[in-house]
Amino acid sequence: MKHLKAIIASIALFAMFAGTSLQAKVEIQWWHAFGGRLGELLDEQVNKFNASQNKYTVVHTRKGNYSETLNAGIAAFRAGQHPNILMVFEVGTASLMAAKGAYVPMYQLMKDAGQSFNPKGFVSAVSGYYTTTDGKMLSMPYNSSTPVLWVNKDLMKKAGLDPEMDLSTWKRVGNALDAAKAKGIDMPFCTCWHSWVHLENFSAYHNIPFATKANGFAGLDTELAFNSPVHIKHIQTLGKWAQEGKFKYMGRRNEAGKNFRAGECMLMTESSAGYAGIKKEAKFEFGIRHLPYYGGTEAPQNTIIGGSSLWALSGKSKEENKATAAFLAFLSKTDIQAKWHQDTGYLGVTTAAAKKTKSSGFYKANPGTDLAGIQMMRNKVTQNSKGLRLGSFDQIRGIIDEEMEGVYNGSKTAQVALDNAVRRGNVLLRRFERANK
Amino acid sequence: MEKRVFFKGWWLPALLVAPQLLISFVFFFYPSGQAIWNSLFLPDPFGLKTEFVGLDNFRFLLSDPYYLASFKTTVIFSTAVSVSSMALGLYLAALADRLIKGAGVYQTLLIWPYAIAPAIAGVLWLFMFNGNIGLASYYLKALGYEWNHTLKGDQAMFLVILASSWGRISYNFLFFLAGLQAIPKSIIEAAAIDGASFWKRFGTIVIPLLSPITFFLLVVNIVYAFFDTFGVIHTITSGGPEQSTTILVYKVFSDGFVSQDLGSSAAQSVILLVLVGILTVIQFKYIERKVHY
Helix, strand or coil: CHHHHHHHHHHHHHHHHHHHHHHCCEEEEEEECCCHHHHHHHHHHHHHHHHHCCCEEEEEEECCCHHHHHHHHHHHHHHCCCCCEEEEEHHHHHHHHHCCCCEECHHHHHHHHCCCCCHHHECHHHHHHHECCCCCECCEEEEEECEEEEEEHHHHHHCCCCCCCCCCEHHHHHHHHHHHHHCCCCEEEEECCHHHHHHHHHHHHCCCCCEHHHHCCCCCCCCECCCCHHHHHHHHHHHHHHHCCCECCCCCCCCHHHHHHCCCEEEEEEEHHHHHHHHHHCCCCEEEECCCECCCCCCCCCCCCEEEEEEEECCCCHHHHHHHHHHHHHHCCHHHHHHHHHHHCCCCCEHHHHHHHHHCCHHHHCCCCCHHHHHHHCCCCCCCCCCCCCCCHHHHHHHHHHHHHHHHCCCCCHHHHHHHHHHHHHHHHHHHHHHCC | CCCCCCCCCCHHHHHHHHHHHHHHHHHHHHHHHHHHHHCCEEECCCCCCEEECCCHHHHHHHCCHHHHHHHHHHHHHHHHHHHHHHHHHHHHHHHHHCCCCCHHHHHHHHHHHHHCCHHHHHHHHHHHHCCCCCHHHHHHHHCCCCCCCCCCHHHHHHHHHHHHHHHHHHHHHHHHHHHHHHCCHHHHHHHHHCCCCHHHHHHHHHHHHHHHHHHHHHHHHHHHHHHHCHHHHHHHCCCCCCCCCCCHHHHHHHHHHHCCCHHHHHHHHHHHHHHHHHHHHHHHHHHHHHCCC
16 A cells, blocks of 8 residues: 555656646647648658757647638637647638738748748749738748649550650640540549639639639639630530540549549549659559640640648747747758658749759659649749639639539539639628628 | 326426526527527628628528528438338338347347447448449449439439438337337237238228327437438538538538638528427427327
8 A cells, every 4th residue: 555655656746747847848739631641741840840959849630621620720719729830721811811810920920939031932933822912921831732634654555545645735635535435444534623723723824814803812802703715615625524424523622533543544633742642552654744725825824832831820928939930930941841842742832942852853763743843833923823812712612613513414514604603602702801891 | 187286386396497497598598599699790700800780691591592402402301311211110110020030139230220320321321332442333333323422413312311311210110119019919900800901900000000109200300300410411422512412401510610601600590490490380280180199
């Protein structure tokens, strides 16, 4: 009995000391949306930071997919239980920006913490998305990608096609799909992220507006504009391919990636960040190409990003904000960024990281991995190709997905579907404008 | 026949009903009041500012064709789930009631699916009908039937009805079996001696005697289809494609918690509250009259 008491006392004593030594460190929370391979790489970054100094500890938690993470963050904010850092995908950017008082702007956070921070070090096509019109950076770019065309070279050969053939335009892609269908290939074409690839990036790439007021950058009174003849032509083409069995619809997000990695799909449009998974799982020879376009238009302009940025939420102590600033500054270091870029297929978001990757010979050893970067930065950005800043955009994407499903299953023409999506989306934009006046 | 008990004084009856009143207040009146209050406002997602808009949220909803379509979806869905699960439950109960050997084993196996949470049931069915790896979709394809519930609304509807009814069959089975076993054997034997066939006996004796249980199950199943099928729909279709499986309660969730439009979501809750109230009144006023106790 005496013995037991001694053990308990020593445990209590130990716990007390352990407690005080932990308390000396400032702990901050980071909520994110990464599982699988990306989650492992993120965990590695956090561990590296925690080991690199002894003042701060970062604890990261996965809160589901992008939408779920954003919603968890918002709900927690309402309840006053929010994390220090929240990962917000590009679609949620406008919602955050409009919520003044919910976050500490990045430039402010860094200044208050005395961190040296150079927003100019970021690739402008990326940082522009998260910067106000008067040049203030509000959040820290974390992972950014852009859509490319993935090619299963083995299936191309099976279809009797030259795997290196020119696939730069949708017309050429159409010819390849015809040939594949004729040779009995079950899934010639598939795509992930329908709205992002085939309307949002499509608009930027063809230098036509997705929405008025510079795609929403110039004001909340923006209206959707993706029902132009060029848009309709493209969506109608996809619908026709779906009816003819050349394009198979697998789902709204990145479900089609599974079919591609399993070697079932010949051509797929998906984010450049599909690289990590494809490289790991594909048992066939694959290639990366630029996103196709239509001849006789202003294409190819440049594509825009998808991915997320990190927001420092407000209402935290000065000490914690300092920790947040230190961690975010750590993440933007060249070594960290270059490794992330090479491991994942996300773009190198700082110019230094892109340069370092190039000089290391990575692009030569892994052909095609530089295409995403080239595609984004090939031209001077126009107001149609800077990005999108639309409120309730996650919901609007849902509407677009719904209407496009109607085109794929043959119940609607592209004209009707896109007109519908524009009308329904505009209702939400007006509601957002009203709530954020 | 009614028994009435009279209390002297008021504090004892007040004390006895207090717990129930407290629970009703905490779990019903307070949240409902909040919903009604919030339905009059248009807040921003973060709760930083809010604007009084009167009945604008309701106007916005009732002019949305997808919201109106959601009523139709809900009616189709709840009718299909209630009718199919009750019919199958009754059929299986009638069979199990006649078993002589091994009744316990059959009964246990039939009740089993009820133990599975709706979300998990949803995932199970989703796996079977998954376009990439599903066994069911694989065999359907071999038979020449193209299965793709991510694109075809009728297939998606069929799948959520199937997954929602499945666990419910067990529940209905259990109650019907208890009901069948409570019917005095002597009545049925008397009818048999008089020369009534099985179906005659089933139609004129069993069904009327089961009517209290059938009525109870009807109410419970409709409430289930309205509210508890959320997990199934969320895991299988998330309300798609083209909102063809978005029932009213799912729309409350997706507008409120996915789209962060809390004003509209609150207004939908209020409409749902009124609707369920009306439905319950109808059920008790008109259908219950036909029930023999």
